[in-house]
Amino acid sequence: MVHIRSTIFGALALASWAAANVIPNPPNLVVKRADTWGGSVSLGPTKSTIVKAVTTIIPGPAPPTQNGVLFLWPGMSNGTGDLIQATLESWPSNSWCGAAAGQWCVRASVFGWFGQLDGSSAPVSGSDQVRIEYALQSDQNTWLQTVTNAVTGAVLSTYSSASGPYMRGYGTGTECNDNCSGTIAAQSYINTVITLASADTTFGGTIAVAGGATYSGLTSSEGGKVWSISSINIPAMTSAPQQTTTTKTTTTSSRAATTTTSKATTTSTTTKTTTKASTTSSGSCSAAQYAQCGGSGFSGCTVCASPYTCKYQNDWYSQCL
Numbered sequence: 556m557v558h559i560r561s562t563i564f565g566a567l568a569l570a571s572w573a574a575a576n577v578i579p580n581p582p583n584l585v586v587k588r589a590d591t592w593g594g595s596v597s598l599g600p601t602k603s604t605i606v607k608a609v610t611t612i613i614p615g616p617a618p619p620t621q622n623g624v625l626f627l628w629p630g631m632s633n634g635t636g637d638l639i640q641a642t643l644e645s646w647p648s649n650s651w652c653g654a655a656a657g658q659w660c661v662r663a664s665v666f667g668w669f670g671q672l673d674g675s676s677a678p679v680s681g682s683d684q685v686r687i688e689y690a691l692q693s694d695q696n697t698w699l700q701t702v703t704n705a706v707t708g709a710v711l712s713t714y715s716s717a718s719g720p721y722m723r724g725y726g727t728g729t730e731c732n733d734n735c736s737g738t739i740a741a742q743s744y745i746n747t748v749i750t751l752a753s754a755d756t757t758f759g760g761t762i763a764v765a766g767g768a769t770y771s772g773l774t775s776s777e778g779g780k781v782w783s784i785s786s787i788n789i790p791a792m793t794s795a796p797q798q799t800t801t802t803k804t805t806t807t808s809s810r811a812a813t814t815t816t817s818k819a820t821t822t823s824t825t826t827k828t829t830t831k832a833s834t835t836s837s838g839s840c841s842a843a844q845y846a847q848c849g850g851s852g853f854s855g856c857t858v859c860a861s862p863y864t865c866k867y868q869n870d871w872y873s874q875c876l
């Protein structure tokens with residue numbers, strides 16, 4: 556199943572997804588507008604690879620009514636491969652998963668060159684503790700996502716994908732599409748534990764926060780192989796969706812090349828690698844105003860139509876503005 560959040564990471568602008576795909580239910584939104592983002596906390600890239608990542612999100616109530624589409628997710632990728640992203644979703648109606656007004660729909664999901672693929676969905680209330688586990692299986696290629704109610708143990712959604720052994724970054728996303736009603740409550744992520752294939756003492760230093768997000772209790776064990784964050788807090792968006800304040804101009808390069816951008820954190824200046832796939836130098840493409848032009852998993856056009864330029868919003872998303 557393909558639906559609109561795929562536009563963010565991936566590859567195609569909203570309008571082209573809407574035109575090219577049957578979006579059964581949830582509803583098809585065809586008006587293209589700027590996407591906005593809430594706060595986030597992210598780590599990576601690690602010099603090692605991630606083999607397991609677990610967190611528990613307490614999402615707070617979903618907006619009682621919804622204009623656009625709002626997504627909350629912890630995401631994991633390496634910048635060019637698949638984006639593993641179990642997602643809590645708020646659509647104008649969430650009845651497609653059995654949710655009432657004020658509840659979220661959750662589903663395990665992966666985004667890649669193939670589009671967006673989802674597991675089954677289930678309703679989630681604002682005070683629920685939703686445990687989201689991503690685990691590399693023994694074949695060293697398959698990722699199993701398991702979404703459960705952390706209190707009852709009930710399984711809410713699962714999904715398996717052949718997303719490969721080279722996951723290097725992990726972070727939260729609060730993503731507001733199509734003039735969505737922003738979050739009305741803070742979200743917290745507790746007991747986040749990221750396990751690496753081998754020790755990487757520098758991984759903690761890559762942590763980056765944006766949009767007023769905070770974290771506490773970043774610790775490591777096993778010499779830097781296991782990293783824990785006891786609490787992450789993402790503030791509510793104010794009444795109207797807020798445009799992300801950081802704007803960073805990225806330079807373009809050839810397909811699958813990487814560009815490195817600097818990012819200041821509260822503790823130090825770290826570098827994070829963002830990857831952009833493009834057909835740029837040929838000049839054979841042109842992305843419209845508000846179209847996505849970069850970000851993890853993105854393989855579309857990175858050249859913006861004049862007079863727009865490709866502005867970095869976060870590791871998952873650059874946009875023609």
Ligand SMILES: *[C@@H]1O[C@H](CO)[C@@H](O)[C@H](O)[C@H]1NC(C)=O
Pocket residue numbers: 633634635636637718719720721722723
């Ligand atoms: C990202 O993952 C894909 C799929 O496993 C792999 O082909 C690619 O080489 C990886 N890239 C990096 C930078 O690790």
Ligand SMILES: *[C@@H]1O[C@H](CO)[C@@H](O)[C@H](O)[C@H]1NC(C)=O
Pocket residue numbers: 622734
């Ligand atoms: C966005 O939604 C609000 C209602 O929440 C509406 O008043 C406003 O006109 C919308 N903006 C655009 C650009 O559609």
